[in-house]
Amino acid sequence: MSAGRNIRGAPIYATSTEPPAEGELYRTLEIEGVTLDIFYGYYDPERERGVLEPMPIFPDFQNDPTYTELGYMLVNADGDVCEHFSPKAEGSEEGWCNDCRYLELHDTCLGVCRCEQNRKNE
Amino acid sequence: MEYITVKQAAEKWGISARRVQVLCAQDRIKGVTRFGRSIMIPKDAPLPTAEQSEKNAPLPMPRKSPFLNMTDLYTRPGSAEEAIEALSDMPEAQTLFAAEIAYSRGEIDKVIEHASEFLQSHSGFYAVNAGGMLLALAAMWKGDISLYRQAKIHICEAPWKTPADKQIMSLSLACIDSAVRDTSNYPEWFERGQFEHLHPDSHPAAKVFYIKYLMIKAQEMAKGAFKLPDVTGLGLMKTIPYIAEPLISRVVAERVVIPEIHLRLITAAVYHQIGDDESAVMHIDKAIDLALPDRLFGILAEYRRNLDTVLDDRLILKDKDAFSATKELHRTMLASWIKLHNSLHSRNISSALTVREREISRLAAFGLSNMEIAKRLNISVSTVRKIILTAMNKTGTDKRRDLGAFV
Structure with a gap:
């Protein structure tokens, strides 16, 4: 569930500015038959613990590939682009999946890759 | 002889x-x-006045400060109440000084009450100028645009008599505008730094205004708001300590507490933003030691945003109650300041970003790469990417460099 919309009308997924507790449930995502519980924590526990507020910890789909019922790949929006990358806007600054026009974002750092070449064949 | x-x-x-x-x-x-x-x-020879061209006319840098809390009236931490009491024979000065100390403590309702009373009963130039400034800064803390504009009108209508008065007036208005990130109205001589920063008689408040002005300008430049040839924003920021440190030494020698607190915190913010937290912490510690005896948490709250968590970390170590009070004041102030800022400008500062998101967004806007940000903050590149994406989502921007407009 989004926490409202940003100034361009896109849903805001992040919650309030109060720091959440580690291990607290951020949200449950349901994407084409795949259910994901996302919890707060630290990505780099050794370095980040005690530094500041924890963040939603998204699954690492690069190491644990996950596909929807329709065969589309779940991706981390901050992950490196693949060979089928097609920028959604000119002059994309970072080589992230977030810059790819095939990415359908479902949360700040998680989405579905709608590229047919990455689709899992049944 | x-x-x-x-x-x-x-x-x-x-x-x-x-x-x-x-x-x-x-x-x-x-x-x-x-x-x-x-x-x-x-022994009694005077210092010759500098000969200057008409273009660079001598600056009658105001010798008289409109702010009593920035003069030798308040030279010892912990002596604020004593100084207020000592002014009992001069009720006008007492009211003004009490209002200034209330502002430094973050007691905004008291500031508005004293400043309004002051403006109603006094019509001298310095009284009106000081009262107007306090009212404007209090309005900023309240997010009250109508009061803000009314306060500026008071200053504009202050009965100036000399060119020095007029310069104080223009500087006061510019300082109020810069408090909401508008640095377009500073007088040219001020922007060029053409005044005697280090003169013993020079306006202590002007030292504070000047370093604050440099910091805001450098931040705006670093975030891409404007460009100068062959100079980067971060490069400009790195020069600020060279100007600020002598000013700090001067106010320490003059024993004026409030300008010292301001100058140290602004300089600490600059050091923090250029990545030198060690120097930042040194100045923060001294500023806290000066502010705690009279509970001047308002000044600490004013700079908390620019210092991310560095100020909090040092405050918690010294005085947990002070930390809680400063944090609460800052929370109230920030919401009001953002409301006022967004009412006055077309850009929208985001109130939804967390401290970490704001800090990383600022560094991204400064042009640092993800690797550089990760190294500076001692976190992983992956985490930096995720935080930037979250900030981009919250602010609705597609490019990381545009995050600067929202912090």
């Missing part, structure tokens, strides 16, 4: 010994004589 040496004259006038020698060589000091190789200067 009594004579003094070059070194003694330099100390007396607050300039370098080399400068005194040059003035002597130019025959600009009356009565100078030589004894062997020594230059002897009459």
